[in-house]
Amino acid sequence: MTKIRETSAQTLLRVANQTGTPCYVYNETTILRQSRLVLEAFKHHPVKWLYAIKANDNPHILKLIQRAGIGFDTVSFEEVLLCQHFTDDPRQIFYTENSMSDAEMDAAIRLGVTLNIGSLKRLERFCDHPEAHECCVRINPAIGDGHHARVNTGDSESKFGIRIGQIEEAVAVAQKSGKRIIGLHAHIGSGIKEPENLIAAMKVLLELSREFPDLQFINFGGGMPTPYRSSEKPFDMARFAELAIKLFDTDLKNRPDGFHYLFEPGRWFVAEAGFLLTKVQTIKDQLETRYLGTDTGMHHLMRPIIYDAWHDVVNLSKFGEAADQLYTISGNICESGDILAFDRLLPEAEMDDILAFCDAGAYGMTMASQYNRRALPAEVLLKSDGSYQVIRPAQTAEETVAEFLAKCGFETETHHQKK
Ligand SMILES: Cc1ncc(COP(=O)(O)O)c(C=O)c1O
Incomplete structure (x- = not known):
């Protein structure tokens, strides 16, 4: 219940009733607050903030975050192309490659984005490119962390970055070819x-x-990090800034004019702003387990399945009532693993109740798929002035199937329609 703070239960219910479920809802106020927090904390230092768009790349969200003064961090050529719609200055797009192809590298060099290279072999290819001049390199710092083993990217065994022991070689490769390494990166x-x-x-x-x-x-x-559980403490940005600024103040003494630092969080900006709204479609007891079956599932919210991630669940239709029933919340995908939340204490639920999965603004919709050939949900932006806008309509079942058939070169008419 505590998770419904800036976004009232009534507002979410109204959106669910008018837009239909399932749908993702994002609160603009929360996104702007998160943006202000980082800009404010480092305002006296040469620090730029980028938004890792892999967290949520709805174009309306990108526009909102960019207007708040944040740049773009991308991890694929497709993300680069998307960000190009929002800036005339390609150098503002930071592109961290992952097993990039030669064709992608060539296109990125021609576009002029800031390319961040994470392996020696790729750096060699970059340095051989006649039109390449300068790049950033991603280092594996042999220090990793993360909410789950699958998102720890800094350990020495992880697939990311150039090992510290290879740095001398990386510098030599660049120097030999007359290219410049202008940036250093680690995540x-x-x-x-x-x-x-x-x-x-x-x-x-x-x-x-x-x-x-x-x-x-x-x-x-x-x-x-995002405090997904009420027992988790929020990340103390002010304290972090204090520690970081101490390092910067010493470091800047030996740096040229224009030298700057960057950070590139994703979830920080959007996770807490988002809710996945879903309707209860069935309620059933399987021996000891009482299931609430919903009209969404692992195809819309993968995090619980791939990371054992926790999202608070609120029954908006019974908001404020005593939470004294234990439910396991299942999806509508034909997989026994399609369980979004186990053993949650919620008020007694009824058919058609609207549930909200909280903190679902990051790695929710961007990871969604059409598994079981299911349609994608709508996305809605709640504006700071109290209004709201559908920023991506839901696909209908018919559209989903017609698009699929057409893409595969099939006629979209059914046998029945042809008759
Ligand atoms: C290279 C890179 N930068 C930034 C991020 C953003 O991470 P987070 O959303 O946890 O801030 C990611 C996420 O995996 C990433 O791979």
Whole structure:
């Protein structure tokens, strides 16, 4: 219940009733608050903030965050193309490659985005490219963290980044070809549990940066956590800024004009702003387990399945009533693993009640799929002035199937329609 703070239960119910379920709802006020918090905390220092759009790439959300003064962090060529719609200056788009193809590299170089290269082999290819001039390199700092083993990206065994032991070679490769390494980057993981690990990795990067003669910036990645459970403490941005600024004040003494630092969180900006609304479609007892079956599932919200992630669940239709019944909340996908929440204490539920999965603004819709050939849900933005806008309508079942058939080169008419 505590999770419904800036967004009232009545507002969410109204959206569910008017837009239909399932739908994602994002609160603009929360996104703007999160943006202000980071900008404010570092306002006297040369620190730029990028938004890792993989968390939520609805174009309306991108526009909102960009207008708040945040740039874009991307991890695929497709994300780069998407961000191009929002800026005339390609250098403002930071592109961290992952097993990038030659074709993607060539296109990124031609576009002029800031390319962040995470392996020696790829750096060699970059340096061989006649039109390439400068890039950033991603380092594996051998310090990892994250809310789940699958999102720890900084451990020495992880697939990401150039190992510290290969740095000398990386610098030599660039120098030999006359290219410049102008940025250094690391991202230790998502939903960092111990902020000290981020500070430790920052120290590693600052130290290593002395080996790069052409450096113009250091990007320390993202990973600022979201308190998904009420027992978790929110990330103390002000305290983090204090520690980081101490490092920056010392470091800046030996830096050229224009030198700056970057961070690139994703969930920080959007996770708490989002809710996935769903309607109860069935209620049944299977021996000891009482299931609430919903009109959404793992195809719309993957996090509980791939990360054992917790999202608070609120029965909006029974908001404020005593939570004295134990429910397991299941999806509408034909998989026994399609369970979004186990053993939740909720008020006695009825058919057609509207439930909200909280903190679903990050890695919700961007991870959604059409598994079981299901339609994608709508997305709605609640504006700070109290109005709301459907920022992506739901697909209908018919549209979903027709688009699929057409893409595969089939006629969309059914046998029945043809007759
Ligand atoms: C390279 C990179 N930067 C930033 C992020 C954002 O992480 P988070 O949303 O936890 O801040 C990710 C997420 O996985 C990432 O891979």
